[in-house]
Amino acid sequence: MNNFQRNTFLIATLFAFFTGFAQDSIPQLTNIQQYTPSKLIGKGQVDIKWFNNLYTETESTFAPGTQPRQSFFTSTLEFYTGVGKNNRLNLGFIARLRSNVISSPNDERGALDVFNFSGDDRSRAGLTAFAPSIKFVPFPSLSNFSIQSSIFIPLIDNETENGVFLEQKGTVWQNRLFYDYTFPGNKWQLFTELTTELNIGDEDLSFANNSLNINPGVFISYFPSPKFTVLALAQHLQRLDLGNEFAQDFTAVGGGAKYQLTDALNLEVLYTNFVRGNNTGLGQTFNLGLRGIF
Numbered sequence: 488m489n490n491f492q493r494n495t496f497l498i499a500t501l502f503a504f505f506t507g508f509a510q511d512s513i514p515q516l517t518n519i520q521q522y523t524p525s526k527l528i529g530k531g532q533v534d535i536k537w538f539n540n541l542y543t544e545t546e547s548t549f550a551p552g553t554q555p556r557q558s559f560f561t562s563t564l565e566f567y568t569g570v571g572k573n574n575r576l577n578l579g580f581i582a583r584l585r586s587n588v589i590s591s592p593n594d595e596r597g598a599l600d601v602f603n604f605s606g607d608d609r610s611r612a613g614l615t616a617f618a619p620s621i622k623f624v625p626f627p628s629l630s631n632f633s634i635q636s637s638i639f640i641p642l643i644d645n646e647t648e649n650g651v652f653l654e655q656k657g658t659v660w661q662n663r664l665f666y667d668y669t670f671p672g673n674k675w676q677l678f679t680e681l682t683t684e685l686n687i688g689d690e691d692l693s694f695a696n697n698s699l700n701i702n703p704g705v706f707i708s709y710f711p712s713p714k715f716t717v718l719a720l721a722q723h724l725q726r727l728d729l730g731n732e733f734a735q736d737f738t739a740v741g742g743g744a745k746y747q748l749t750d751a752l753n754l755e756v757l758y759t760n761f762v763r764g765n766n767t768g769l770g771q772t773f774n775l776g777l778r779g780i781f
Contacts, residue, residue, distance in 0.1 A: 515713075517747045524635075527574045529574045532781065537562070539776065541772065544770025556590045558596065561585050573627065575624040582616075583616040585613070586612035608649045609649070611653040616641055616654055635661075635662070636660075636661070639659040655686065662684075664682075675709055679705050681704075683702070690730070696731060705720065715745070719742045737761050737767045743774070752779045755776035
């Protein structure tokens, strides 16, 4: 082997070694970095999310001053599976369980009383709604923009019993538009969503029927490490009167964190505070979620 052949062989060997080393050293994105609600899973994969929300209030805009505490717990199970090619279509369902408790001047109930599921005359609980759901990416060149469309069907007989609200007695067509952007370096991520809810049904059955909710939200996340992120959020809801003579709006801000427990599972905690509103309660939410992608 002459010098030219020997040098060429040495250069090729070093190039292959360092190329392979560089590829191996490229950090792999964790699920909390990669699979925002904007991103769909692939064919044969399963996405399961169990999200729990506790909302509690002692103030409202209907009357000045404090009021007896009211607390509303919502536990939501979302299931999706990937179908088709190119991570563009997911099919699934959403199931919702609720437990609500209200106080009276002579019967103060704590926020955690929603977990008693007692079913007395100051509380109600049960499986309240079910929704077939579809998620899709409308534009092949924009995989970080997706739409989720769901039809919520109520599973309750009465919206309110003994003054205790449980669930809307009406069909809800919900559409959620998701978009995210990850800044260079994978340390910062912006996520936005726009939710619309068309409430359909007899006005005598639900306060919300014949109205349209428009609910934008903005989330900014910082990743100290690939497995951990902290985030801040702002959300607004505007209920438009389409004939039921009940308009409503509120704004909430908050923050939270996510942690990648295993390659498949991640944990999420969130807190929000309702800072303003009209025809609404003013309270706080405490949220805990667990998501698995398999």
